[in-house]
Amino acid sequence: MLAWFTPRRETWLFKVNPALKFIIFFAFLLITLFNQNLSFAVWQAVLYGILFYGFSGYSMKKLALLSIPLAISFFSSALTIVLFGKGESVLWQWGLIKISEESIQHALLLGSKSLSFGFVGFTFLLTIQPILFFYAMMQQFRLPSKYAYSFIASFRLIPAVTEELQIRRNALKVRNIQFSRGLKGMYERLQMYTVPLFAESIRRAQRIAVAMEAKQYQMGAARTYYYPTRYSLMDGIFLTVMAIGLGFALMLAFWR
Known part of the structure; x- marks a missing residue:
């Protein structure tokens, strides 16, 4: 089972410090969570989709299988909001089912957010080594x-x-x-x-x-590490690329 998660090739995302990658991706998820602009949510999903499909290093067959729960999440959440959402501009109504312009917009917003969460989560999980991630959290962010x-x-x-x-x-x-x-x-x-x-x-x-x-392990004592983790040039490149990508998505969302 673990062999299934072996990448076909290691992209530049694998060389980024895993603790830094976690903090940046978590910050992006918070932006996605609190964002209420539909255009920005869509472009965020596009940005994270490019990372997932283009730079995760896995074959398209595996990525397509991982995309199935993302598609189910998108359509199930969006369809529920479309059919049972609230809105003033009603396009079609039959009993409890009411489709309005507002419900369609809310559905696309929620669906785009669910895709963004899925893309970011899978990209992070597929491009890290769990052991190195916890070592990095201890060394860079002082995790107990x-x-x-x-x-x-x-x-x-x-x-x-x-x-x-x-x-x-x-x-x-x-x-x-x-x-x-x-x-x-x-x-x-x-x-x-x-x-x-x-x-x-x-x-x-x-x-x-x-x-x-x-091995004389003592809780809270200073320790040396068999796997030292540190920041590198690739971390700066990662921060630059993600900042440019998010800024580009923001510009496209509000461009008229």
């Missing part, structure tokens, strides 16, 4: 290590838990274990899977605690 290392440990345990689940499934299949149907079968599966997985998780947590104690 107790939170950062908790996330790192959780992320690194995902493959181990997945492998343990597969081993348990194969063991039950070899023993020809048959489950009942319906709710009783769900309870039996829950009982057969959760108990050994929970016990293994406790043992794994104990080994991690012993390892951290052996």
